[in-house]
Amino acid sequence: MRSLGNIRRSFAPWSDPNAKAMISIRNVTKRFGDFTAVDNLSLDIYEREFFALLGASGCGKSTLLRMLAGFETPNEGAILLDGVDLTGVPPYRRPLNMMFQSYALFPHMTVADNVGFGLKQEKMAKPAIAERVAQMLKLVKMSEFAGRKPHQLSGGQRQRVALARALAKQPKVLLLDEPLGALDKKLREETQFELTDLQYDLGLTFVVVTHDQEEAMTMADRIAVMDAGQIRQVATPAEVYEAPNSRFVADFIGSINLFDGEVTRSDAALTKLQSPEGFALRMVDGQSRSIGSRLTLGLRPEKIAVTHTKPDSGVNAVEGEVWDLAYLGDMSIFHVKLDSGKIIKASVVNASRSGSEVFTYHDRVWLSFAEDAGVVLER
Structure with a gap:
């Protein structure tokens, strides 16, 4: 089956019915008093997967991560790692490690001592600790900073030290709680790719919690979109974006x-909707719909063309007025107000320095899109 969108690697154990999950979360519920943070949630995560828990603040993603780490105990359900129930296993006995958003580095220790702290607690021999610390610092390109204290490092450097410390104990699973939240935008973007490359090279399983959609889509093999303690969809970044289920x-x-809109025509190839805005929508649907039933068409801004003149085909075209616009360098964002009052957002890539068409406020423009550009949403 052809994948939606570009893929970073040919890796999809979740599509293999015979594949066994490394982490299996079964009907887990966590309550804090009368508040249910995680509600009867089930999820499978596979070995060597980079998995993202994505959602707004308060959706339960950090609580789920803390239950995986052993810092919280489920009220109901079970969490299994390689088939072993983790119920009652304390955090320091679990073959996983957690990297916190704050990094939690010891300010009085050097970089090397921070990285080797967990190994020292396990009473590993000093020569072995020194060798492992050197390996980890080389891995995150921090060898030359081994003797510095955390306050002598930049935010990005502290993030690398925290990552080296989390990896030093060679966990089966690395849990990351908003790991890049303290970094500036440019450094955060660079570090996202570094983390994915590192995860691939190490062959470890990473589970990251984030509220940043772009971060999740950049790093993860699959994303679980969470809301109110439940998972709304689990899919690859391209599938979540191009084929949302709600x-x-x-x-x-x-x-x-x-x-x-209301369905006015439907067969296995094409569905036609009449919108309240007064124009017809034709879309590739793949299934027959009942005439008169109501559906929602979801259309991403980049799928919409903006022109001064009406397209020759006239299909899926509607006229409006440029109500707002923004030039962002790589693209231009348009807010176009239809005659009905509905605001449509469109984005156009600035492929040419001069641009083939120039638009300004209050221009009358045409918006149009292909029949297969949108996605049908039933709920």
């Missing part, structure tokens, strides 16, 4: 235009 996921991941 209005919630479609609206949460990226930007999207939603068109509600």
Whole structure:
């Protein structure tokens, strides 16, 4: 089956019915008083997978990560690692490690001592500790900073030290709680790719918690979109973006235009909707719909063309007025107000320095899109 979007590597154990999950979360519920943080949640994560738990603040993603680490205990359900139930196993006995958002480095220790702290606690021999610390610092390109204290490092350097310390004990699973939140935008983008390369080279399983959609889509093999303690969709980044399973996921991941409409024609190849805005929408659907039923078409801004003149085909085209616009260098963002009052967002890549068409406020423009550009959302 052809994948949606580009893929970083040919790795998809979740599509193999015979593959065994490394981490199996079974009907887990966690309550804090009357508040249910995680609600009857089940999830499988596979060995060597880079998995992201994505959601807004308070959705339960950090609570789930803390239960994996052993810092919280489920009220119901079980968490298994390689088939072994982790119930009652303390954090320091679990073959995993956690990297916190704050990094939690010891300010009075050198970089080398921070990285080797966990190994010292396990009473590893000093020569072995020194060798492992050297390996980890080389891995994260921090060897020359071994003798410095945390306050003598930049935010990005402290992040690397925390990562080296988390990896020093060679865990089966590395848990990362908003690991890049303290970094500036440019450094965060660079570190995202470094983390994915490192995870691939080490062959470890990474589970990251983040509220940053771009971060999750850049790093993860699969994403679990969470809301109110439940998982709304688990899929690859491209599938979550291009084929969301609900209005919630479609609206949460990226930007999207939603068109509600009534089915006026439908067969296995094409569905036609009449929108309240007064124009018809034709879309490739893949299944027959009942005439008169109501559906929602989700349409990403980059799928929409913006022109001064009406497209020759006239299909999926509607006229409006440029209500707002922004030039971002690599692309231009348009907010176009239809005659009905509905605002449509479109984005156009600035492929040419001069641009083939120039738009300004209050221009009358045409928006159009292909029949297979949108996704049908039933819930």
